[in-house]
Amino acid sequence: MNWDPTRPLIVQNDLSVLLETHHLEFEQVRRTLSRFAVLLKSPDHLHTYRITPLSLWNAAAAGMQIEEMLSFLQSYAKFGVPTHVMSSIRKYSKRYGLLRLENVGHELYLVSDDTVVLKEICGFNVLKCCLQDVRGERAIAISADHRGFIKQELIKLGYPVEDLAAYRRGEYMHISLLDAMDEVETPFQLRDYQKHAVDAFQRIGDGGGVGSGVLVLPCGAGKTVVGIAAMARCSCATLILTSNVTSVRQWKREILAKTGLSEADVGEYNGTCKDVRPITIATYQILTHRGKKEDEFSHMRLFNEREWGLIIYDEVHLLPAPVFRATANIQATRRLGLTATLIREDGREDDVFSLVGPKRYEMAWKELEAKGWIAKVACKEIRVPLSSYDQDRYGSAGARQQFRMAGENVAKLKVIDHLLQIHANEQILIIGQYIDQLKRIAAHTGASLISGGMAHDDREELYERFKTGSVSLLIVSKVANFAVDLPDAAVAIQVSGSYGSRQEEAQRLGRILRPKSSGANVAVFYSLISEDTKEQDFAIKRQLFLVEQGYQYRISSWKEDGQNLREEGQDEVQAHLRENVSAFAGFDS
The missing domain is CATH 3.40.50.300 (P-loop containing nucleotide triphosphate hydrolases)
Incomplete structure (x- = not known):
């Protein structure tokens, strides 16, 4: 088939995508591709990406349309886009939103417009414990206690659930942000991207209110400020979970400096201090602490200490397995994940997606x-x-x-x-x-x-x-x-x-x-x-x-003499690139 050697992408039948790093439009193409594909390898000449179901579902949850992905690939693919790739992107992207959790009155339903899929799900043995009864052809009543479990199991089966069910309002807590109109020494206002991130979170759930999801922002971009702004939008008792005591103190300083809250409103919960207040900041370590391996995680009771209206998972990519289990049981509480990267070294990105929430917003590091x-x-x-x-x-x-x-x-x-x-x-x-x-x-x-x-x-x-x-x-x-x-x-x-x-x-x-x-x-x-x-x-x-x-x-x-650092030459890289790209001239899409 005809091919265009000036284009930077090679899209392969196994859903891998090769990107030439020395192409003039590399940076622009890389930014768009990374929204719905995962980087696997990064040698100097060709970067290898893989389009996965989870990468497509996160892209869909963040607002990227199927036609936007396909049009992009068709515009930049050197040899065209294989039919299998086109159909796979459509197939998997459409699955996000195919199954929904919704409320009808006080009851919780798994709903779908696809009656065939819903009937198929009824046949999964692992789900029989939480599917109560069928209501017509398009809804199955489920127990509210199984809200997290059913999302975990269905994503493993290849069906992500869009959770549109209601959330508890939680204990009311007025939280006002200080700004230049308040007579304070360090007034502040949200940067544009911080406001967009909070808006993206707020659009989800409760008929337009705040729901659940993950906001991905670079280190140094002010994720703490975004979390505080989300708290103010929710105006409710909030439990903040973070990585260490240093982070606990940093969150507390920022909350006191940027809101109208006082010391009496903000508590710390860690190894040396267990003070539960309307705004409580705890470490993952204290939640997962137990004296002996066979002991219970006694500090998990913190999830039930107050009527939390919002739980913030700072550095959500570090969430320990026991906290995942606790999170599965509190799906009626709003959840906000903050992170610089959705990468988990244990491969449990699907649990973040299903239990904390999908990616709602991401800001490119280089753009900031x-x-x-x-x-x-x-x-x-x-x-x-x-x-x-x-x-x-x-x-x-x-x-x-x-x-x-x-x-x-x-x-x-x-x-x-x-x-x-x-x-x-x-x-x-x-x-x-x-x-x-x-x-x-x-x-x-x-x-x-x-x-x-x-x-x-x-x-x-x-x-x-x-x-x-x-x-x-x-x-x-x-x-x-x-x-x-x-x-x-x-x-x-x-x-x-x-x-x-x-x-x-x-x-x-x-x-x-x-x-x-x-x-x-x-x-x-x-x-x-x-x-x-x-x-x-x-x-x-x-x-x-x-x-x-x-x-x-x-x-x-x-160099051994310590007098200089010799930088690797680029001529060999360029030659290697030309050899590899020409080798794909006979590629059959």
């Missing part, structure tokens, strides 16, 4: 960067040869030991010294996985180390000194991956990480994304990788999500 709302970041991977000591041991070690040796490669110390010299007048974070390695770096540089073993108040004091500029270098473990507000951090040096964790890479880059007060709204993210090791293999996977957001890693090799 272009508007100056987050810092411009250059990502640089520096490949460091193993030290001679590590080289002798590496070959005979097991896979897990090899990965750790590569991460703790002592040769990285010279690179750190070099980078600290280059960025001598900037605020720098050194981030790593292994405490022994971080202790060595702290001893070598004389900088303070923040880890899980440090008292929370001591951490806060160091963070504050970093903010004021009296400390310009901090060494942090994974405790700083989330919810650490250090707006002037301009350089991050990642010395080791958790295997191929894409979410961790994104969160660590997020530490330097906040706009800088100095005026130069730029930052640099370095990732030190041991060359020709397991760490280099995993680095490719770690970077996948950020590459999907439009960040490009410039790769350099560290």
Whole structure:
């Protein structure tokens, strides 16, 4: 068939899509494609995406139309779009909204205009416990207690449920946002994209009121502010679940600074303080804490401590399995998920979709960067040869030991010294996985180390000194991956990480994304990788999500003399691209 070599996409029959990275329209095409497809691989020349049922359902829930997807692919596909791909996109996209949960009076029904599908569902053994009786050809009465379970099971069977049933109003709580009209020292107003995010959440449920769903915004984009604005729209008692005590304190500070609420209205629920107030902020860790493995999760009772009208899941991609189970039982309570990435390393994205809610809004990282709302970041991977000591041991070690040796490669110390010299007048974070390695770096540089073993108040004091500029270098473990507000951090040096964790890479880059007060709204993210090791293999996977957001890693090799970093040439990449693209000339769609 005729083909157009000037187009950047190759759409394949297995629903994978290849995108040429050096095409003039790469950035525009990448942004649209990522709305309904998932990035799988990101070599320099061709990125590989996969269209999945879940990616299509999230796109549909966020408002993307079937014809918009098909028209896009047809406009940019080099060899056309295979018929199977067209039919699959239509088939799966139409399934979102095919089944709905609706109220008729006080009863809950599973409703569909497709009587064949509804009859098929009645035959699934796993659902018989929650299907009560058939009401005509298009509705099945179900128990309200099974609202979460039926959504979980149906999505596994390939049928996502659009939940339009009513939500409890919850305990009324007047929440007003402070703005420039209020005589306060730090007035604020929602940025355009923050307002759009809250509006997207508010359009769902209760006949136009607030329902459930996930808002996806980059680190540094003000997800906390969006959550507070959603609380104000709901005006009800709210339970906020977040990743750690630092985040709890940050939420409380922001709530008190940006609303008319007082200290008496806002409680903390964690390991040292269990104060349940109309607005309560808790950690995931305390909810999943139990003395022994066989003990009950006693703190899960927090879900029933008040008539919550809204539950906010901060960093929803970290939601632990026991909290999923509790969430399945509270589907009549409004739910808002906040995250920078829907990626879960355990593959439970479908549970987020069915139990917390589908994606309602997403803002591209690069779009916010272009508007100056987050810092411009250059990502640089520096490949460091193993030290001679590590080289002798590496070959005979097991896979897990090899990965750790590569991460703790002592040769990285010279690179750190070099980078600290280059960025001598900037605020720098050194981030790593292994405490022994971080202790060595702290001893070598004389900088303070923040880890899980440090008292929370001591951490806060160091963070504050970093903010004021009296400390310009901090060494942090994974405790700083989330919810650490250090707006002037301009350089991050990642010395080791958790295997191929894409979410961790994104969160660590997020530490330097906040706009800088100095005026130069730029930052640099370095990732030190041991060359020709397991760490280099995993680095490719770690970077996948950020590459999907439009960040490009410039790769350099560290020379033994320490005098320079040699950047990899691009001529070979361009030649490889031409060879690979021409190889598809005979592709049969």
